[in-house]
Amino acid sequence: MLLVHGFSATPQEMRLFGQALCEQGYTTLAILLPGHGTSPQDLATKRYEDWLKAVEEGYRELKKEETEIFGMGLSTGALLLVALAARVEMAGMVLLSPYLRLRHRLASSAWWLRHIKPYHHRPLPPETALRYYESRPLNGVHQIHRLIRHLxxxxxxxxxxxxxxxxSGDQTIRVESGQALFTLLGSRHKEYHLYGPExxxxxxxxxxxxxxxxxxxSLQFLARSQEDSAPASAGDHRVP
Incomplete structure (x- = not known):
């Protein structure tokens, strides 16, 4: 199971689900995206291609241990998993808070605002300060938009x-754009769930x-995907 965290976060964001997946028998690898877990200044120098390369390297590493690779990504991590699925064969992917549009009204202007105001500052409570940057580089937001255009x-x-x-309580992305991404996916087997404002x-x-x-x-979906991809045994007749 390849776990991909979101923008300005770290693999710590995926720890709770990663532990649960391990307990269910999944070989799990949570990658650290370039520019994350270091400093906002480092992140400001990275491009989405750097992030995608790291995700693909994680996939290749897992492929040494497992024949079937599943992925789970949050937010921008979900977008990177979708981009990976366009390049390699995956058995299934869980997309948590996927999107095609950010919620902030100035997000689409990041490509030029980054030259005037390089960072967006936000206060964080102590319990989340270890997982996220308080200052996020606008060049990173620009890279997210480049990734969306690529996707x-x-x-x-x-x-x-x-x-x-x-x-639907998401204050970071436009929830309807997550539904749009789901609709546009060419996957024959796909499921969508929308939770309430809480x-x-x-x-x-x-x-x-x-x-x-x-x-x-997520676990139910993964179990079904494994069953669907398992080769039919003798006497097991599957109807296409």
Whole structure:
């Protein structure tokens, strides 16, 4: 299982679900995206291609141990998994808080604002300060928009089974754009779930009051995907 965290975060963001997946028998690898876990200044120098390269390297590493690779990504991590699925074969992917549009009204202007105001500052409570940057480089937001532009024409060509989950209480992205991404995916087997206003952007930590439900949905989807991909045994007749 390849775990991909979100923008300005660290693999710590995926720890709760990663532990649960390990307990279910999945070989799990949580990668650290370039520019993360270091400093906002370092992140400001990275491009989405650097992030995608790291995700693909993680996939190759897991491929040494497992024949079938599943992925789970949060937010920008979900977008990177979708981009990976356009390049390699994956058995399934869980997309937590996927999107095609950010919520902030100035997000689309990051490409030129980054030259005037390089960083966006936000106060963080102590319990989350270890997982996220308080200062986020606007060049990173610009890279996210580049990633989205890269993804759009690929979505209909992607056939990887997918589970997409959004929360309508999300204050980071436009939830309807997550539904749009799901609709555009060419996957024959795909599922979409939308939680209510009590569910925030980060779905896989205890800050989400419905995290247990999200985890259960994810495990059910993964189990079904494994069953669907398993070769039929003698006497097992499957109808296409």
């Amino acid at each position: 759009r024409p690929l979505l209909s060509k992607i056939s990887t089974p997918a589970l997409a989950i959004n929360g 569910v925030p952007h980060v779905l896989c930590t205890e800050e989400n009051p419905r995290w247990r439900s999200v985890l259960a949905l």
